[in-house]
Amino acid sequence: MQQRKNKKILIYIFLFIVVGSVNNISFNNLKFPDVGNINIIGLEDKEKSILLKKIKNLKLNNIFSINRNNLINEIEFNPLVEKYYIFKKYPSSININISKTNFLAKINKNGKIFYLGSNGKLSKNDFSNNQLPFIFGNPNISEFFDIKKIIDQSKIPYKEIKNLYFYTSKRWDLELNDNTIIKLPKKNTHLALNLVFEFLHMNEFKDKKTIDARVNNQIILNDRRN
Numbered sequence: 001m002q003q004r005k006n007k008k009i010l011i012y013i014f015l016f017i018v019v020g021s022v023n024n025i026s027f028n029n030l031k032f033p034d035v036g037n038i039n040i041i042g043l044e045d046k047e048k049s050i051l052l053k054k055i056k057n058l059k060l061n062n063i064f065s066i067n068r069n070n071l072i073n074e075i076e077f078n079p080l081v082e083k084y085y086i087f088k089k090y091p092s093s094i095n096i097n098i099s100k101t102n103f104l105a106k107i108n109k110n111g112k113i114f115y116l117g118s119n120g121k122l123s124k125n126d127f128s129n130n131q132l133p134f135i136f137g138n139p140n141i142s143e144f145f146d147i148k149k150i151i152d153q154s155k156i157p158y159k160e161i162k163n164l165y166f167y168t169s170k171r172w173d174l175e176l177n178d179n180t181i182i183k184l185p186k187k188n189t190h191l192a193l194n195l196v197f198e199f200l201h202m203n204e205f206k207d208k209k210t211i212d213a214r215v216n217n218q219i220i221l222n223d224r225r226n
């Protein structure tokens with residue numbers, strides 16, 4: 001009984017190899033059309049046109065022989081892309097769905113204004129958004145995201161911030177939309193920011209232009225911006 005079972009298994013394996021070989025020969029002889037349609041969803045027309053041109057320069061052949069790594073690298077290199085999904089639509093189309101990055105701030109790099117996205121990339125996108133805060137100084141991208149996280153976890157809305165000032169000592173000052181300056185310490189920044197929030201909503205201190213929270217558990221108020 002066991003021998004008959006083993007014999008059947010060997011027969012099935014043999015048939016699988018033979019049929020697979022025939023299919024492979026037929027498959028290799030088939031000619032598939034080149035990729036004719038690349039549909040990009042999620043970008044503006046101008047942005048889409050730029051990315052589409054770069055993808056076409058990859059000289060994609062048929063949908064089965066696309067170098068996926070090259071395609072992925074071209075998409076991920078684009079500073080506007082936060083997330084993306086690639087779908088092959090047979091026989092000759094590719095759909096690319098893109099989630100666009102959210103711009104968080106502006107910064108000057110070598111005399112040029114860049115927009116910093118939530119994807120951590122800098123973009124020279126030619127649009128004007130005066131609502132974005134400006135970063136002064138030369139922080140690393142990770143240092144900006146550190147202070148952004150602290151602000152988001154505080155009671156002070158990020159949208160209320162007009163400018164961020166980064167110092168070589170690795171600490172930050174914040175300027176609010178009403179021109180109030182908040183001087184933050186290098187350490188325990190989250191605690192200082194929560195303490196500052198309480199003073200911002202006290203009527204007797206509403207005319208103060210500078211709130212200095214650099215000393216632990218202390219707030220120093222000043223009428224001047226210094």
